[in-house]
Amino acid sequence: DGGITQSPKYLFRKEGQNVTLSCEQNLNHDAMYWYRQDPGQGLRLIYYSQIVNDFQKGDIAEGYSVSREKKESFPLTVTSAQKNPTAFYLCAATQGSGSEQFFGPGTRLTVL
Amino acid sequence: QQQVKQSPQSLIVQKGGISIINCAYENTAFDYFPWYQQFPGKGPALLIAIRPDVSEKKEGRFTISFNKSAKQFSLHIMDSQPGDSATYFCAASTAGGTSYGKLTFGQGTILTVHP
Numbered sequence: 001d002g003g004i005t006q007s008p009k010y011l012f013r014k015e016g017q018n019v020t021l022s023c024e025q026n027l028n029h030d031a032m033y034w035y036r037q038d039p040g041q042g043l044r045l046i047y048y049s050q051i052v053n054d055f056q057k058g059d060i061a062e063g064y065s066v067s068r069e070k071k072e073s074f075p076l077t078v079t080s081a082q083k084n085p086t087a088f089y090l091c092a093a094t095q096g097s098g099s100e101q102f103f104g105p106g107t108r109l110t111v112l
Numbered sequence: 113q114q115q116v117k118q119s120p121q122s123l124i125v126q127k128g129g130i131s132i133i134n135c136a137y138e139n140t141a142f143d144y145f146p147w148y149q150q151f152p153g154k155g156p157a158l159l160i161a162i163r164p165d166v167s168e169k170k171e172g173r174f175t176i177s178f179n180k181s182a183k184q185f186s187l188h189i190m191d192s193q194p195g196d197s198a199t200y201f202c203a204a205s206t207a208g209g210t211s212y213g214k215l216t217f218g219q220g221t222i223l224t225v226h227p
Contacts, residue, residue, distance in 0.1 A: 004155075031213050040121070042201060042219040043156070058214075090155055094213040100146070101215055103155035 003027065004104035006091050011109045013078070013085065021076045021107045023091035029102070030095060032074040036060060037088040037106075046089075049074055078109060086111045116204050118218025125225050131189040133221045135202035138183065142204040146215070147176065147187050150199045159200070160187070192225045199223070 007022045025032065031050050035043040045058030049068040063082025068074055074093075078085045088108050094101040118135045125131045135145075146161035162169045162176040162185065169176045175188040189196055202218040 033214070040219065042118075042217040043215075044217075045214065048214055092155075096213055099213060100158045100161070101213060103148075103157065105155050106153070108153075 004091055004093055004102055006089075006104035006107050008107060009105070011107055013109060013111050015111060016080045018077055018079050019109065021078070021089055021091075021109070023074045023076065023104060025072050025074075025091075025093045025102075025104075027093055027095075027102060028071070029093040030071070031093065032068070033092040033094075033101070034058075034064070034066065034074070034076045035090045035092065037090060043090065046076065085109055116202060116216050116218045118202050118221060120221060121219070122222040123224070125192045125223065127192065127194060127225055127227050129192050129225075131192045131196070131223055131225070132186060133200055133202070133223070134184065134186045135204075135218050136182075136184045137204050137216075139204070139206070139216075140183070141206045142216075144205045145176070145178065145185050146203050147174075148201045148203065148217075150201065150220075152199075156201060189223075192223075194225045194227050197223055197225050 004025045013019045033048040034046040037043050044060050046064050047066040049055035055066050065077045088106050090106045091104040092101045116137045147159045148156035149159045150156040160171050160174050162178050164180050173190045178185045200221045203215040205215045
């Protein structure tokens with residue numbers, strides 16, 4: 001079953017804690033992305049990576065960090081510096097420009 | 113200039129009717145325009161996409177109309193069904209350079225189809 005997996009599906013965080021969201025793909029796609037989704041605001045790009053060991057900030061990178069040590073993995077860490085982290089987080093992958101961007105099922109993060 | 117503006121924010125249609133969602137963009141470098149469908153609690157899935165060299169693309173009940181001079185594109189859902197009830201996002205991207213498939217999304221339209 002090919003595609004993108006994200007874990008966990010639900011995540012609860014206490015204020016001041018860092019948490020890491022997992023994203024794994026078996027599509028062999030080069031580029032991977034992290035988006036944040038809030039009600040009524042569409043999808044906003046956090047970080048993206050074109051190749052292993054390289055990544056760029058998106059539109060709302062503050063308070064987040066990523067790594068890309070393997071082609072198939074692109075974990076996102078939500079740090080304590082992110083003031084309003086409660087949201088639905090989506091990971092995606094694509095082979096390149098103008099190609100379909102495949103999305104994972106998402107992780108819903110709630111700060112308690 | 114990177115924004116994609118989508119309207120309406122929500123749409124209610126009777127079963128069998130036509131649903132129309134519109135998007136407008138400013139960046140003339142955009143050359144790939146996909147539409148995504150998202151059900152509650154799920155990730156978006158590609159519905160249909162168009163490039164600016166054609167003015168219309170149809171796949172089943174779904175049609176994209178593209179107006180390059182007006183920098184607008186729209187999604188038409190014919191014979192709308194209750195199962196089409198979802199959130200729809202338009203998006204745009206540029207080929208090449210450092211963008212590498214980076215999509216700019218509209219704000220989404222919540223479609224409700226009443227039986």
